[in-house]
Amino acid sequence: AIALANALKENSTLQELFLGGNLITDRGAQAFVDLLVDANCTLQIIDLTDNNVSQDVLEKMNVLLARNRNGSPMGQVAGLFMRLNSNDPALKHLYVNDKEIGNKASKRLAEALSKNTYVTTIDISSNNIGDIGAISFGEMLRENTTLQSLNLKNNYITSSGGQSILTALHHNSTVTELELGDGVLGEMEQLQLEILLARNRAGQEMDSLAHYTQRLSENDPTLTAINLDQAGDDGLKMLSGALLQNTVLTELFLTSNDITDKGVKHLAVALEMNKTVREVSLYGNSITDCGAMMLLYVMQTNKTVTFLDLRKNEEVSEDLLEKLDLLTKQNRMNHTVQKLAVSNAVARLQANDPSLTDVSLNYEYLGDEGAMIYAGALKENTYLANLNLSHASIGDSGAQILASAVHNHPTLTCLSLAWNDFTRIGVTAVALALRKNKVINELDLSGCRGEDAGATALLELLLYNKNICKLSYDETGVPDCTIANIDQLLKRNSKFNTSFLT
Structure with missing residues (x-):
């Protein structure tokens, strides 16, 4: 080993040296360490496994080898x-x-x-x-x-x-x-390549399909969602059969899978029995009105599916899409009501729990029904300080109900109803309700389509209410003069509200 190390001092090309399974000791290994100290040494790998070399010497050598490896x-x-x-x-x-x-x-x-x-x-x-x-x-x-x-x-x-x-x-x-x-x-060879790759993708998809089907049949508790690309009618038939007894899966996404009415027939049978699947996407397939009618029939009695996407199936009429949407929307509402009925936050609000000062349901679907439940709970509460119900699909009716619940709440300082579905009607209702409120200092109505009428109501709110120092709203369709006046009143309020500034 020493002789080899000395000989390599003149070498400027060797990068790897394998000397495993010999009788090299620390003395021979140290010769390689001394060799590696030379910056001109090109060795990047030295294998001394199964020799009698101590860990200390090996570590020194590996540090120097790493230096060489990282240098090029x-x-x-x-x-x-x-x-x-x-x-x-x-x-x-x-x-x-x-x-x-x-x-x-x-x-x-x-x-x-x-x-x-x-x-x-x-x-x-x-x-x-x-x-x-x-x-x-x-x-x-x-x-x-x-x-x-x-x-x-x-x-x-x-x-x-x-x-x-x-x-x-x-x-x-x-x-x-x-x-x-x-x-x-060439053109033909490239086409052949693409065919072979597509064959492999299809084969893997079938392997995945068989794997998912088995896990569904076994009621695998970890399988809550399936997303496949090339299932086709036969694949959907396999999955649907397994779904009949499954009580775990909640999401089934089969977009652009060349599924026709033949496959939908099996899915419809499964959805009649299954009570856990909530979201189904059949976007971009080859389904016609016939298949959509099968699903519409099932949805008359299915109370679980809250999302069913049949868009981009060119032969499904808009009328059927709207009818299916109404049924899934009703299921979403019912699901929300059931969920909120046992909601910990609602129960604590109703019980006037003094430790509950912050409720945030950002991106939780509530709808007007959910807003009504929260409004009822708020009327019994005297401790909540922050309420965030943004992105909750609340419409004008829900906004009006919530407005009546918070108009004289004694402790609520921050209210966010941003990015909901209400219009100038809902914005105006909130603005009118808060005119005499002496506690709220932050109001977020971003993304709510108040337009000119809603912004005018907010301007009038600020004329009456000097406590609100932070206001976010949708400026779309609002005249520049109204925006400027709102900004001016917010600055005025900030001067008066020292607690907000601190």
Whole structure:
């Protein structure tokens, strides 16, 4: 080992040295450490496994090797070879683009990948691997069973190397994404490549379909959502059969799956029995009014599904879409009422819990029915300080009911009803209700379509109420003079309201 280390002092090209399974001790290993101290040493890997070398010396050597590896593009790649050869389960994505790898190193990389069972993504673009490297990767594709995505663009690969990759794909069933770059394959060869990749994607989709069907049948408690791309009618039939007894799944998304009325028939039967699925997307399929009518019939009695998307099915009429939307909307309302009936926040508001000072239901669907429940609870409460019911699908009726509940609330200082569905009617109702309120100092009505009439009501609110120092509202359709006057009154209020400023 000492003699070899001395000889390597004159070498300026060697990067890897494998001496595992010998009788090297600390004395010989130290010679390699001394060699690595020289900044001109190019070694990036020294393998001394199964020798009699202490951990202390190995650590010193590894620090110097890491310095060399990090100092060049190839050095950064060198460490990956060891992880590939050891089949490191943590190495799943390999990005070595633009690292000056060349055809020889790419051949070694391909050989290491042939036996690897964890890497799923490789980007080796812009490395000048040429046809030699492409042929090596073609051989790798015949053996590897885990790789899914391979990028070989900008590598000076000609039709010869491209043909090697194409031929290998006939024997590979896992790669679903492969990029060779423009001009590598002819028009017919490129079409053949796309067909092979589509075949692999379809095969994986069927594997996923069988996997999901089994888990549904077993009532797997962790399977609450399914999202597939190429299920088709046969796939939907399989899933629907498993859904008959399933009590866990809540979301089923099958957008653009070439599903027709034939598949919908099986889903309709499943939805008659299933009591847990809440969201179903059949967006962008080939369903007609006949299939939509089957679902409409089922939705007359199904009280669970709150979202059913049949858009972009060109042969489904707008009339049927509207009828289905009304039924799912009714289910959403009923679900909201049931949920709020046992809501901890509502119960605590009604019980006037002094520790409950903040309620935030941002992005929770309430609708007017939910707003009514909260309004009723607020009338019994004297401790709440902050109420956020934004993005809750509250309409004009809900806004009016809430306005009557908060108009004289003794402790509420911050109210957010932003991005709801009410118009100038709801905005005006809130503005009128808060005219004599002496507590609220922050009001957020952003995204609510108040327009000129709603903004005028808010302007009049600020004329009466000097406590509100922060107001957010939708300025769409509001004259500049009204906006300026509102800003002026908010500045006036801020001067009077020292507690808000502090």
